[in-house]
Amino acid sequence: MIRINLLPYREFRRRAQIRRDGIGIAVFLVIVGGLLTAAYFHLQRVEQRHQARVTYMEDALDRIEDKLAEVNQIKEKRQGLIRKLEVIQQLQDGRELSTNILQTLGQAVPEEVSLSGMEQTDNGLNLEGDARDNNAVSSFMRRLEASTLFRNPDLRVIRGKDDGEAVKSFTLAVSLARGDESGQAEGGG
Template sequence: MAKINLRPWREELRAEKQQQFVVMIVGAAVLAAALAFLWKTDVDNRIAYQESRNAYIQTATKELDAQIKEIEDLKRKRDELLARMRVIQDLQGKRPVIVRVFDELVRTLPEGLYYTSLNRKGTSLELVGMAESNSRISGLMRQFDGSDWFASPNLTNVAAADRARAGYSQFNLSVKQKTPEPEGEGSE
């Protein structure tokens, strides 16, 4: 005898496959949710780690900026001190030169001539004086040419003096100041 199955096996099979499909969908959703949670946790941890690194770098940068500012202040102070030292050394070195310049001005001054004013502009001296004759002025210029301390005398003006100084001529003369080599150096 043949067996005939009258049960609704197709509906049961369809229901079973549908139940398996729902279980697989729910499993996949749970697995996807778990993976998404793990991924989000990993990303949050990485962001927190990077933010802590950024905060460390910012504090280190602030410390370095403070150190750089301190170094710049120290360099500025050092430069100021070096400038002061140079000025002091220049003044110390030029002190005897000024005395020598005045001494040389007196040595080069011929008889019958005197200075009424003296102005210094850089390395140039502007002299105004009175002379008994023009030959005395030319003698002064020759003295300046022969001097170790002066060079390039330039006579700019010679005029008759006022009545109170009759017989005198007023002159304007400029001369360059030079610094001679100290004695004893360069020769052996």
């Protein structure tokens, strides 16, 4: 029988197999390397886009903060103007107050009462005067309460004079009605 030595053939096949496996591994490594490189560059582009977006947002935020500061300055100026307008309105409302007080007092004082003093306080008036009797003072207080300008007349002191006549001296406090109360009384009356 013929003997054939298959050892070199097996060795040749094993080397060819190792070569094929080595080429396969090299191709796999090249593909994996290519994919990793492509992924790296893709992630770099994504990071650049995100960085550009962050920069844009920061710039937009800075612009918004500048606008907000400008709006706040305008609001402060507006509040200042509103306060000034309120002061002007109060001055306008108070401009005619003294005239209205004197006119209303002139209409409310009965013939039996004479006023000798008047002092304006923060929330009303203190009135001093003389009256023929208690009924005249009472009538004066009712007329003040019926007016649209005065509220809550309060008799502080009433006393007889020492000069022998029946004249009574009195001190009276009366509150001024607020502008909205007097406006409602005028509109409703």
